[in-house]
Amino acid sequence: MTPTLDAPAPGRTRRNRGSELVRSRLVAAAIGEFSAHGFEGASTRAIADQADAHQSQIKYHFDTKEELWRRCLDQLLAEVDIAIAEQPGVGSDDPRDVIESLIRGLVAFAAARPELNRIMMHEATSPSSRLTWLVENRLAQRRSDLLAAWNELVSTGQAAPVDADVLYHTLIGAASLLYANAPEAVLMGIQPNDPDVIQRHADGLVAMFLRPNT
């Protein structure tokens, strides 16, 4: 891992380059620990060790464990937005193409980067300052966007009979649990990393959530 591979972030001088690297390594390690063990189960020492840094550097770079956690979420949410935006039909005029792209983007991302769904499943089981921050500042808008696209589909009669109230969790649960719970799936003899499995999974969800275009 050579520092010179990372360009300085905007507004930062060359002298900060090393610091940015440490920050990104800490975030990367923290994403792994938070997703595997939850916020409370993850230790800052384990995170620092994985990042080849010292535990006290977390205080210097992020002040608290919770602020580090928020940086992890922002990193992952940026990635899921990219994964969805990369889908071919995402900007289509046809609401069916938009929802299909969203479903395929969610499956592809959950499979490639299960950490976001894992962290969500850890956090959403009980109220906390982190969960409130996450929903209010990061997730509420995304859910609104999904519902807007879904309502377009409903208006053209192509949506499956899924209530708007439950759509968000039904779709995300159906799309991501297999990958979020990959260690369990593997013990059950499933290969959640097999591209064929992922493809058939996405195809099945598209067929279920979108009504046949008669």
Add this chain to the structure above:
Amino acid sequence: MTPTLDAPAPGRTRRNRGSELVRSRLVAAAIGEFSAHGFEGASTRAIADQADAHQSQIKYHFDTKEELWRRCLDQLLAEVDIAIAEQPGVGSDDPRDVIESLIRGLVAFAAARPELNRIMMHEATSPSSRLTWLVENRLAQRRSDLLAAWNELVSTGQAAPVDADVLYHTLIGAASLLYANAPEAVLMGIQPNDPDVIQRHADGLVAMFLRPNT
């Protein structure tokens, strides 16, 4: 909470009644803590406090935190089996009725008792001795039973085009995430405890996973 309401367990004398009560109170408290904070995030002191017992009684009654955790899972799995068995069509000859009962039973249980799915989502994010025990000794058989029923539905052409490989996680994710993540859903303005919401959720899943009976 009166001890006399609990009958002595089979093979136990009247003198053990108090002990059985403490055990059941510890299990009940532990289910709440494990589901909210995960195994690592839950503390045996908080569990004992909630059960009006002392932390060291966990050692006496269950020896280790992990053994207490296993008792919690057995309690919850017994409850989900009952919830499914209570569905009217579960013993039907028609495979469609069997799957419909399973879906409705899963939704009803996840809504009424989200703790099981919460604990599963905490545990299944990384390998552990607990996860291996759980899958091998408790879940593998249940998944086989589901797949057997599903294959019957496939053979009669009434199953949605969902691969057998991914069916288990797709169905459980679609049925339970809303309730497992209820604290998040509430922050989003959803009422996961509203019987109407639950009813429409179950209806939607039945319509999606079962092909129209043409």
Add this chain to the structure above:
DNA sequence: GTCTATAATTAGATAGAC
């Protein structure tokens, strides 16, 4: 910016009085 040392707290497990 980095790193050592440590404070303050809490964890699970346990010994032994009652």
Add this chain to the structure above:
DNA sequence: GTCTATCTAATTATAGAC
């Protein structure tokens, strides 16, 4: 069976040398 007291280890946070 219950409960007090305590052990060992791990936790986050922090002060200060370099």
